[in-house]
Amino acid sequence: MPPRRRHELPPTAGLPLKLADLRPGRATLADDVAAQLDTPPLALTCSGTAALLIALAALRELKPVCRRVVMPAYTCPLVPLAVHQAGLESVLCDLRPGHYDLDPHALRAACDERTLAILPTHLAGRVADVDDALAVANNVGAYVIEDAAQALGARRDGSSVGVAGDLGFFSLAAGKGLSIYEGGLLAARDPELRERLEHTAKRIAPFKPGWELRRSAELLGYAALYRPHGLRIAYGNPLRNALRRGDPVAAVGDDFSLPLPLHAVGRWRQAVGAHAAVRLRGFIEQCTARAQHWLPRLRAIPGVSVLDDPAGAQGTWPFFMLLLPDQRRRDAALEQLWQAGLGVSRLFINALPDYGYLHGIVPAADVPNARDFAARSLTIGNSPWLAEADMDAICGVLETVA
Ligand SMILES: *Cc1c(COP(=O)(O)O)cnc(C)c1O
Numbered sequence: 001m002p003p004r005r006r007h008e009l010p011p012t013a014g015l016p017l018k019l020a021d022l023r024p025g026r027a028t029l030a031d032d033v034a035a036q037l038d039t040p041p042l043a044l045t046c047s048g049t050a051a052l053l054i055a056l057a058a059l060r061e062l063k064p065v066c067r068r069v070v071m072p073a074y075t076c077p078l079v080p081l082a083v084h085q086a087g088l089e090s091v092l093c094d095l096r097p098g099h100y101d102l103d104p105h106a107l108r109a110a111c112d113e114r115t116l117a118i119l120p121t122h123l124a125g126r127v128a129d130v131d132d133a134l135a136v137a138n139n140v141g142a143y144v145i146e147d148a149a150q151a152l153g154a155r156r157d158g159s160s161v162g163v164a165g166d167l168g169f170f171s172l173a174a175g176k177g178l179s180i181y182e183g184g185l186l187a188a189r190d191p192e193l194r195e196r197l198e199h200t201a202k203r204i205a206p207f208k209p210g211w212e213l214r215r216s217a218e219l220l221g222y223a224a225l226y227r228p229h230g231l232r233i234a235y236g237n238p239l240r241n242a243l244r245r246g247d248p249v250a251a252v253g254d255d256f257s258l259p260l261p262l263h264a265v266g267r268w269r270q271a272v273g274a275h276a277a278v279r280l281r282g283f284i285e286q287c288t289a290r291a292q293h294w295l296p297r298l299r300a301i302p303g304v305s306v307l308d309d310p311a312g313a314q315g316t317w318p319f320f321m322l323l324l325p326d327q328r329r330r331d332a333a334l335e336q337l338w339q340a341g342l343g344v345s346r347l348f349i350n351a352l353p354d355y356g357y358l359h360g361i362v363p364a365a366d367v368p369n370a371r372d373f374a375a376r377s378l379t380i381g382n383s384p385w386l387a388e389a390d391m392d393a394i395c396g397v398l399e400t401v402a
Contacts, residue, residue, distance in 0.1 A: 007228030008236035009343030017223040025271035048149040048171030051184035056086035066116035073370035115142040122151035124321040127313035181219040208263040291317035303402035327375040343381030
């Protein structure tokens with residue numbers, strides 16, 4: 001095992017907050033991000049999941065007979081939880097082999113006239129195939145909701161992800177880039193639909209002082225601890241404790257429960273986000289530059305593949321998503337790297353049917369490619385603190401095991 005260090009690298013590149021970001025200011029976060037990304041108006045929500053819940057609640061009213069929501073079988077467990085809380089049914093679609101995209105054949109088999117929405121997902125900051133989802137959705141009369149929770153700032157053919165579908169959402173959760181500890185942004189192309197979403201949000205997600213107080217305290221903690229020394233306390237130690245207990249789901253924070261909180265975001269957190277958002281573009285450019293620097297090195301390791309974007313797309317690089325040849329070698333690499341403080345981790349531990357707590361919420365499904373993806377993947381955080389020596393240590397282990 002590489003030597004234990006005093007500091008801890010994060011598993012994803014979040015935009016570090018500065019003390020000055022915490023001053024009061026104008027609550028313009030959603031408008032500022034929309035202006036920066038050149039999107040239609042965005043609505044601020046209390047989480048990415050809340051954005052999805054609000055979207056589903058609004059679509060449900062438009063098409064009450066359609067109750068099925070099609071999602072990748074490997075995605076954030078919050079997605080089927082939101083579908084469940086919205087009173088709808090999750091339908092799992094397998095991935096393309098060794099890829100994050102929805103498998104085109106499985107997608108066609110999963111969709112019919114009962115489908116309310118399809119959720120192509122920009123996993124790991126990579127840009128997903130939204131066109132195929134739109135083609136299928138058009139055929140069956142469904143909506144497309146782009147899950148861009150992990151891809152704020154990603155672009156395709158010059159425009160932001162999240163706005164090619166009917167709706168899209170981004171996450172502002174801790175560690176997902178720009179963060180107000182928990183937050184989300186909801187996009188919709190059609191002005192009439194935007195108005196509906198606004199009404200739905202007012203109805204189901206009113207301001208709740210208790211939640212805002214809690215999130216404000218958490219945001220202060222995040223601002224203080226999101227740096228290599230603080231992360232040992234806030235991230236590394238709990239991770240290692242969970243792994244020692246043999247609980248990888250808790251280790252990566254995949255352990256969610258219902259009900260999902262729904263409330264509005266207060267003015268102070270909006271102002272903090274708006275201050276930090278000024279640095280968003282530069283931050284994404286730096287992440288991309290670091291990724292371009294490291295990618296050739298990672299790609300040169302025999303047996304390792306690194307997920308990338310399709311032609312014409314520029315994803316963001318919060319972390320690198322690697323596939324190893326098989327689970328044995330992936331596990332061997334994690335054995336040496338997961339607890340080493342180097343920002344190496346896993347994304348979601350399981351394919352959705354394999355989370356015990358989702359039984360009864362997602363159907364049992366035969367999704368071999370999603371299971372294979374869960375079994376062979378690992379992630380390397382692309383944070384500003386990842387140094388040459390860290391990458392040497394990581395690549396050394398990968399070269400030995402792969
Ligand atoms: C994190 C995440 C979500 C949920 O976003 P929150 O802001 O954490 O509620 C949804 N989908 C994907 C793919 C995610 O990674």
